[in-house]
Amino acid sequence: MPQRGQISWFEIVLFTSCVIWVAFGFAPALQDVVVLSFLFAGLALAWNIAGGCAGLISFGHAAFFGIGAYTSTILFQSHGITPWLGIFAGAAAAAIGGAVLSLICARLKGPFFILSSLAFAEVVRIIALNWSSVTGGAEGLSIPPVPDVANMVLGSKPAYEALTLIYLILAYAIMRWLEASRFGFYLFAVRDNDDAAAAAGINPLMVRSSAMALSAALTGVGGTLFAQYFLYLDPTYVISPELSFQFALLPAVGGLGTAIGPILGSFLITPLSELLRANLGNAAAGLHLVIYSAGLIVVMLYFPSGIAGALEKLKSRKPRP
């Protein structure tokens, strides 16, 4: 039984390595990949709160990512509010979005919930694409690439590595807190059997909405960081089903409902997909995705508990004295 709430040596070593890596500015050529790996690890953890812990498998989380990104960027570009504050507004807006989705799906489970989350994200995307006066429509929004720390436009890649690492650690801390708190246990209860949870005095709708709002808020924060890194928001990517799929895929491969799983998923897949895209993207359009998705199917069929689950099984097979 995975020890809930206990931080393993492996995790301590992992985080320490990350901090050292960033502090010493290793591998300048890989800095883009590192930033993305940290960012997506945080996003995977955020998705995991709803998907892995509360059982709300959403394929529409890109909507919250986009809401966060657009909110802070619009506040910055049109109203001069620094993204350091805008990031909170983005998180709040995304949280509201999460609560709305939850209410819409109050009585839904399984595939119906998944489809509703997809539809919800599509609605948000179409609004973003068409409300040109506010969101810039299909042209998107851009932020001038002028280093400006007061407005979260950091000059150097290592600085972004640090920023996204902080995001990752924050997401991890929230996940660990969930595992050690009554609220977190309520999430697990509602996930595993919400009739039993109701009989135990838990209001499943309240718990699900709170979980979704928290997950959405944290995802929205990631959106703002993304906007501040790439300095350009394109609605067809930022609120796409592909991105939503990514948010769900990483925890699924790494291990749902665990703290380390989403991180492992991101650290494995993000560099891999960048590597494939870089080396094979030119050879034939789409080859890297063919390999990537075939690999995914194989992993899902043979390792349904993800990497974390497989590691647990290995551990428990070791002979005990």
Add this chain to the structure above:
Amino acid sequence: MSALLEVQGVSRTFGATRAVDNVSFAVQPGELLGLIGPNGAGKSTLFNLIAGVMPPSGGKIVVDGADVTGWKSYDMARAGVARTFQIPKPYRQLSVIENVMISAFLRERSMAGARDLADVTLSDLGLAPYRDRPASELTVGLLKRLEVARALAMRPKLVLFDEIMAGLTPTEVGAMTEIVAGLPAKGITVIWVEHVLYAIMKTATRMVVINRGSVIAQGAPAEVARDPAVVKAYLGEEMQLA
């Protein structure tokens, strides 16, 4: 002493079927009330009405003087009414102790407090050896005991048992009967829906017999066993009343 639970003229219809028809009875604190009846009598529906799973189509339900008609199951739980499920519904990915802690959180808000209450409840029910095992690994008999543990960890005023004996071996039935019989002494009132009649006839202080959605007899187990209406209702069914 006022009744802990009062069911007043409660009905429930599904389309054209009257599953529960104008049922009334009261349960005093400290009673162990047995609710029996042949298959399809409406016991489960009545049970679910009291537990808050669905609202009655008519009538009132009163707990400790408060009108709880139409309250949802989680509100009933918070009002001190606990229930077990006929087919156990464990939290499969959690351990046995974590399963009980979820229920314990109703009364103990802290992790440590809930864990302690859960540990005590587990040992009371002989489940301590399975404390850290995933619930998905337990046998049916143990899962039924886990259902009882979860209900008791809520420190309820009233507990509703739904056919907890089904599928148990005679030894297990004996052990479970002892546990249930000891509850009134701990200040917990019991309403017990059961099909394994010999267990319930021995332990209940009072019986209510349901057939075709209505109450056909009420009283002490011995009286009820002799009641011609009851015998008739069960005619054709195997009886183990002694």
Add this chain to the structure above:
Amino acid sequence: MNTIIQLVISGLLIGSIYALMSIGLTLIFGVLRVVNFAHGEFLMIAMYGAWAFSKLLGLNPYIAAIAVVPAMFLFGALVYRLVIGSALEKPHLVVVFATMGLSIFLQNAALMAMTADLHDVPPIFGRSISVGHVFIKGELLLGFVITLACTIALRWVIKYTFLGKAIRATVQDGEAAKLMGIAVPKIFLITFAAGSALVGLAACVMLPLFSVFPTVGLNFVLIAFVIVVLGGMGSIEGALLGGFCVGVVQSVGSYYVAPAFGQLFFFVLFLLVMIFRSNGLFGQKGAATLGMNE
């Protein structure tokens, strides 16, 4: 007034074709209780197949159905054997991710094989047929007729053949069906393959109306989902009626507001249905809560 009638009639016709493409999805869900997220890509593959067949042999896509439908049946059986079958015993998530992965796989395999260029077939019918003040495209009318014929045929199979009875038994109680000697895995295989074959038929009907390109599935899969949910998961008649609703909403919505908003309307329609009538118009009660806790 004439405009509205025209819009509604066009909407009903295109809606019937949308319904044809969705019947496979609802059938698979009704029997296997899984949502095939690669459904749109099955349609895309079939459309490419129909196109290739037309191009190579100079025949029109409707005739191509003779080859495409059986080919899709086999394709569906293959996918079931390789992916779906073993995913069924695993946690629900596995099927979701496996079919999502399959979707991406097929999209990109098509991209590699056929490039991103649009392909289509020349129009089959010349001018639109006019009935009073209304103009009806021949392709739409033929599609409508094929859909109706298909729906009637399916109903007949399900009601009167042994296979149909076996399918209904499996839907109602898989365990009992097994005990009665019904090879449930075989029923699953046949249903999945049949659902794919139906998609093949839909592709042949849709090719004269829509171009094919690797990501065309994405456009249609969400429409299919909306129809299936509206009509009730597992209900064939529901899919037909759901298709009509969606067709009309899109037709009217696109005309009076911009085409993009036509899309928006039916996603909003979908969400409204989910809030208020999550079993769809004809679905089984409780269908909306099937899934995780079973």
